[in-house]
Amino acid sequence: MISRVLVDHLLYTCPSRKNCVGKINLTLYTIMPCPFVSRLTTAYVKKYASPLISMYQRQCPYLARSVSIATACSQQASVESLKQSEPFTCPVDEVNRCNRCPFLAANKTAIKSVSCPDAVEFAEKPVLDVDIATDKLDFNYESHFQSMIAKKKMDHSYRVFKKVNRLAKQFPKATEHTEMADSSKPITVWCSNDYLGMSRHPKVKAAVQEALEKHGAGAGGTRNISGNSLMHENLEKDLAKLHQKQAALLFTSCFVANDTTLFTLGKLVPGMHIFSDAGNHASMIQGIKNCGAPKHIFRHNDVAHLAELLSQVPKWVPKIVAFESVHSMTGDISPMEEICDLAHKHGAMTFIDEVHAVGLYGDHGAGVGEQRGILAKMDVISGTLGKAFGNIGGYIASTSNFVDFIRSYGAGFIFTTSLPPTVLCGARASIEILGEDEGRLLRRRHQQVVGYTRERLRAVGLPVFNSKSHIIPVHVGDPAACTRVSNELMRFGHYVQAINYPTVSRGEERLRLAPTPFHDKAMVDQFVLDLCEAWHIAGLGLMPPQQSVQQS
Structure with a gap:
């Protein structure tokens, strides 16, 4: 018409x-x-x-x-x-x-x-x-692409990847090659997700080397077509045992694990409603958005708001509450038990992303759920092999029926090449180490270094977020200034990535520090001095000593 x-x-x-x-x-x-x-x-x-x-x-x-x-x-x-x-x-x-x-x-x-x-x-x-x-x-496709890139550059959200070659024998040291590919300078990395340095652990490297010699570099196919092995199934058994669940399922990343699981639930469970924390990771948001199920967004870690939203949907209607245990950009830890109890009261399943917690919390490294003794209240747990475990890949752990349901219907699991033997064996070695006394010692040392770093930053008046986890965000609030501080720190020999939009909201730009057990006091002290200098160069002001930035 x-x-x-x-x-x-x-x-x-x-x-x-x-x-x-x-x-x-x-x-x-x-x-x-x-x-x-x-x-x-x-x-x-x-x-x-x-x-x-x-x-x-x-x-x-x-x-x-x-x-x-x-x-x-x-x-x-x-x-x-x-x-x-x-x-x-x-x-x-x-x-x-x-x-x-x-x-x-x-x-x-x-x-x-x-x-x-x-x-x-x-x-x-x-x-x-x-x-x-x-x-x-x-x-004009090229013109459109160019104009969209120009917008990113104008608002300082354009990402320039630093060329950083980590040094396994000198962790957390690395060489930086951003200026010229054929030249390098030594730096200390302060923002890696290899939280415990497990990627360079001798036993992990030995397991990877043995798998490479015995089985080759690749998996050979999807899990259904020549890409399944005893190594896949043994790692899934290890992960299920770690989280005290009946079964687990491997994915190529936890982005895929979250996206696939939530999408499949929303698409194939009749009448499903999804309740999502406003601070959830993009992988969860994507799965929830694309499935087309009714979604309800509750304010970050706001149990009262979640209760209000849940009360609007009849108890008999299928529903799931999805949230993270440790929030990657604020470092805060969610009120997990309260959320789980509330969800079950209203007939909802719980889906908890423990990506930034597995390996780091709990007696065996199963995450905050294990640390707080509430694993039984967590219906579905997602985690990663790519952070504290020092490898790559993601997974979910839950009941046998739930895992088989996702295995049978989840496109992100079905239609992709499976993880290679090197990753599977390296991850198994890492999980074993972190479940024993050596892992407990690493976690204690890690918390000590994090505590010392946070204390020193506050002592000089830097605006540190009041977080309870191992992640230390330092508030900047301006994209250009955030990038400037990051670049100045690199000049001083420290690598801390500027975190700008869209990873965080505009006005919430920050530096995200992740000290490891291998950052000693001398490193921390020098870093704090250099950060203060970079802060001054960028024209930023300090807070009164010992104060923290409250979470928005």
Whole structure:
């Protein structure tokens, strides 16, 4: 219907319309497939067809071809028609509709107020008859990509990867090659997720080397087609035992584990409602959003708000509450037992991401759930092999039926090559070490270093977040300043990555420190001195000593 309205407008404004029938039919043909114009109301198109066509014929590939063909017979007549038009202001709701169109959204500000002189000036430019098969009017992909990248650079959210080669025999030291690939400088890494240095543990490396010699580098296929082995199944048994669950399932990463599990639940459990913490990781958000199930977002770690939302859904309706135990960017630890009890009271399952906790908390390194003695209240646990365990990959642990359900229906598990033998054997060795006395000693030493680092930062007045975990965020609040501090620290020989949008909200930019058991007091003291200097260079102020930044 809308396509015909635009065609009628072109016919009405064309004095040679008798000669335009063939071209107008072609115009209709080219507008018909447009998925964006069709979303506008017919009334809106009737009222604003002329300025709409004039303003956006070059942004929209459908309008561009249509107008070029239909107006070639009488450009001047169209111009005169536009000259007689009155300025207009689009209704707000129609402007909002334009947000759905990638071509119109780029000019959202212009849509709000379009004047006739602008439209006339645009229309007076020469318009030639164009063969619709030509690619001259196709969407300019490269230009669009370039403009989107430019936006990231303008707001300082563009990511420049540091070239850092870690040194296994000198952990946490590394060499940095960002300036010139053929030159390097020694640095100390303060932001690695290899929290306990297990990637360079002699027993882990030996297990990897043995697996490489015996089984080769790759897995050979998906788990269903030649990519399953005793090593996969033994590691899954180890993980199930670690979390005191019936079964576990491996994924290529915990991003995939979270995304696949939550998506599959939301898609295949009839009537499922998902309750998600506002601070959840992008992997959880993606799975929840894409599954299409009703979602309810509760304020970060706000049990009262969750209770309010849960009370609005009948107890018999399927539901799941998804949250993280240790939040990666604030370092805070969730009120896990309260959330689990509340969820079960309302008939909901619980899904807890322990990615930043496994290996680091609990007597055997099973995470905060083990430390607090609430593993039985955690229905589904997701974790990673890529942080404290020093390898790569992700997993879930739960009941046998739940794991088999995800194994059978989860596309992110089914349609991908499985983890290689080197990773499987390295991870098994790491889990074994961290479950024994050596692991307990590492965890104690780790907490001591974290405590000392936090104390020294507060003593000099740096705005440290009041977190209870091993993660120490330092608030900056400005993307340019955050990047500047990070770069200055690198110049001093310390690597701390600036954390800007979209990893954190705008205005919440920060440095994220993750000291390891192998950062000694001398390293910490020098780092704090250099951070104060970098802070001063960036023009940032200090807080009164011993104060902390409260979580927003």
